[in-house]
Amino acid sequence: MTELHPKGVFCAALTPQHDDLTPDLPRFVAHCRWLLAEGCDGIALLGTTGEANSFSVEERKAILEAALEGGIARDRLIPGTGVNAIPETVALTKHALSLGVDTVVMLPPNYYKGVSTDGLFAAYSEVVERVGDQALKVVLYHIPQMSGIPIPHEVIERLRTRYPSTFVAIKDSSGDQANMEAMIARFPGLAVLVGADPLLLPLLKKGAAGCITATSNLVGKDLATVYRHHADPAQADAVAAAQARIVAARNAVSQFGQIPSLKAALALRTGHEGWRNLRPPLMRLTAADEAAVQRGLTAVAG
Amino acid sequence: MTELHPKGVFCAALTPQHDDLTPDLPRFVAHCRWLLAEGCDGIALLGTTGEANSFSVEERKAILEAALEGGIARDRLIPGTGVNAIPETVALTKHALSLGVDTVVMLPPNYYKGVSTDGLFAAYSEVVERVGDQALKVVLYHIPQMSGIPIPHEVIERLRTRYPSTFVAIKDSSGDQANMEAMIARFPGLAVLVGADPLLLPLLKKGAAGCITATSNLVGKDLATVYRHHADPAQADAVAAAQARIVAARNAVSQFGQIPSLKAALALRTGHEGWRNLRPPLMRLTAADEAAVQRGLTAVAG
Numbered sequence: 001m002t003e004l005h006p007k008g009v010f011c012a013a014l015t016p017q018h019d020d021l022t023p024d025l026p027r028f029v030a031h032c033r034w035l036l037a038e039g040c041d042g043i044a045l046l047g048t049t050g051e052a053n054s055f056s057v058e059e060r061k062a063i064l065e066a067a068l069e070g071g072i073a074r075d076r077l078i079p080g081t082g083v084n085a086i087p088e089t090v091a092l093t094k095h096a097l098s099l100g101v102d103t104v105v106m107l108p109p110n111y112y113k114g115v116s117t118d119g120l121f122a123a124y125s126e127v128v129e130r131v132g133d134q135a136l137k138v139v140l141y142h143i144p145q146m147s148g149i150p151i152p153h154e155v156i157e158r159l160r161t162r163y164p165s166t167f168v169a170i171k172d173s174s175g176d177q178a179n180m181e182a183m184i185a186r187f188p189g190l191a192v193l194v195g196a197d198p199l200l201l202p203l204l205k206k207g208a209a210g211c212i213t214a215t216s217n218l219v220g221k222d223l224a225t226v227y228r229h230h231a232d233p234a235q236a237d238a239v240a241a242a243q244a245r246i247v248a249a250r251n252a253v254s255q256f257g258q259i260p261s262l263k264a265a266l267a268l269r270t271g272h273e274g275w276r277n278l279r280p281p282l283m284r285l286t287a288a289d290e291a292a293v294q295r296g297l298t299a300v301a302g
Numbered sequence: 303m304t305e306l307h308p309k310g311v312f313c314a315a316l317t318p319q320h321d322d323l324t325p326d327l328p329r330f331v332a333h334c335r336w337l338l339a340e341g342c343d344g345i346a347l348l349g350t351t352g353e354a355n356s357f358s359v360e361e362r363k364a365i366l367e368a369a370l371e372g373g374i375a376r377d378r379l380i381p382g383t384g385v386n387a388i389p390e391t392v393a394l395t396k397h398a399l400s401l402g403v404d405t406v407v408m409l410p411p412n413y414y415k416g417v418s419t420d421g422l423f424a425a426y427s428e429v430v431e432r433v434g435d436q437a438l439k440v441v442l443y444h445i446p447q448m449s450g451i452p453i454p455h456e457v458i459e460r461l462r463t464r465y466p467s468t469f470v471a472i473k474d475s476s477g478d479q480a481n482m483e484a485m486i487a488r489f490p491g492l493a494v495l496v497g498a499d500p501l502l503l504p505l506l507k508k509g510a511a512g513c514i515t516a517t518s519n520l521v522g523k524d525l526a527t528v529y530r531h532h533a534d535p536a537q538a539d540a541v542a543a544a545q546a547r548i549v550a551a552r553n554a555v556s557q558f559g560q561i562p563s564l565k566a567a568l569a570l571r572t573g574h575e576g577w578r579n580l581r582p583p584l585m586r587l588t589a590a591d592e593a594a595v596q597r598g599l600t601a602v603a604g
Contacts, residue, residue, distance in 0.1 A: 053386040059389065084386070113448055116583075283424060
């Protein structure tokens with residue numbers, strides 16, 4: 001059986017911004033380094049948590065280039081490259097490949113709602129055909145609550161049949177444990193990456209390949225503990241303690257809005273005010289909400 | 303009282319494509335000319351019906367430039383310029399202004415769902431501030447069934463208070479007649495443009511400024527009749543007949559999917575097969591579905 005790819009704990013990295021809302025590239029690189037030092041296996045940059053859709057194509061390219069120039073190994077990076085316009089998805093994907101980054105996380109086009117399974121298959125096929133590179137490996141991105149475009153099993157089946165070496169994984173951010181279990185059962189060799197931090201533990205036991213999560217911006221170390229030691233009875237206490245911190249942190253940052261909450265937490269951890277910057281339509285937390293998040297996180301640390 | 307702007311019948315123009323799915327610019331210009339000859343007051347290019355979100359920023363610029371170079375007057379064009387990434391919305395809007403096209407239709411950023419009214423206000427404000435041109439006139443774009451982002455009256459109020467000469471209009475594609483009536487009543491001076499063809503007639507009677515619709519790709523002449531003569535008792539029969547054709551055409555193209563149906567109808571009218579081309583995730587109709595659309599439209603003509 002082919003080894004699952006990608007696998008491990010991937011952080012859906014936040015994107016720090018200057019006060020003019022341009023990406024703070026040195027701080028982004030420093031954050032990536034810290035995440036890897038904490039134990040993350042890789043960085044899923046330019047995802048929903050990274051505000052990818054709020055950045056232009058050129059800004060997205062610059063963010064990936066900065067990570068590579070900052071010394072992050074190319075096999076640690078799985079950038080998001082899926083946007084609404086196929087020519088831009090193709091351009092972003094080719095750009096990643098040109099830099100030696102061969103695994104990307106790809107949203108489907110998501111402006112039109114209620115599209116057919118034929119249409120969704122055609123959209124992904126069109127990108128693969130236009131990229132035209134056997135090295136490409138795609139992580140499908142199932143996040144229906146945001147994109148409005150679920151990725152049905154039928155489409156996964158057809159894509160894997162037509163492009164077996166390309167569609168290697170899916171990130172499931174729906175929070176629907178039954179869907180993840182069903183995909184693991186139905187698609188041997190498909191790396192199912194859990195998108196909800198607390199579900200990493202139960203789904204590893206079912207055969208998940210790992211996770212791409214938001215709270216790993218704070219608790220990557222705990223997620224790494226769960227990932228590495230979940231099957232070791234001697235580590236059961238450490239795993240249980242890590243899982244408890246993951247759940248508590250996830251709860252703390254989910255009260256008001258995950259992305260502003262995580263950015264507030266990074267501002268508090270690092271003492272850098274600029275971490276609170278966000279692109280509209282996302283807004284920073286009120287002081288009262290931020291205090292509530294902070295109380296939740298202090299309880300985690302305590 | 304300031305005259306409403308924009309007003310009249312605007313066609314949400316389809317975008318014809320070559321077989322390689324690049325925009326067929328000469329055919330697009332010819333279509334725009336035909337629409338104006340039919341009686342449309344202007345062209346709302348690069349909207350939902352025009353598959354705008356499926357085109358890259360560069361393609362969108364080329365489509366607007368082609369219309370101008372093809373001799374369409376700049377005051378007849380209201381291009382869509384709103385995308386998810388604010389820098390790209392700013393670039394598209396500045397590009398239109400640089401060509402003398404001062405009125406644009408602007409979707410809000412629509413990847414993140416459930417955004418706050420503060421966030422939505424901030425997103426539009428950020429664009430206006432970055433464009434920094436007093437000439438700019440924005441048509442807000444309310445199409446919650448596609449974008450997932452309704453534009454609440456509170457946000458309209460705040461934008462018009464802060465930028466009174468900029469936020470001049472709203473296109474309401476929700477089909478919610480009560481919402482359009484409420485906006486007409488609450489915001490004197492705001493041009494409410496109806497997004498559903500059959501609703502033009504009833505809403506003109508309430509004070510709507512006109513319409514931006516999809517079916518006008520076929521029945522622009524009838525919409526123009528309704529718009530120009532709805533208040534003239536001597537034209538009551540002509541208006542009623544036009545309205546009946548509008549309703550029938552709208553029904554005919556709404557059985558399977560408006561955009562593929564309208565493109566199929568254009569292919570049938572012009573004899574040009576390429577009109578059926580669409581970018582995924584949209585797909586052309588099956589032969590059986592197209593035949594059903596054709597039957598419905600033949601009944602309209604008969």
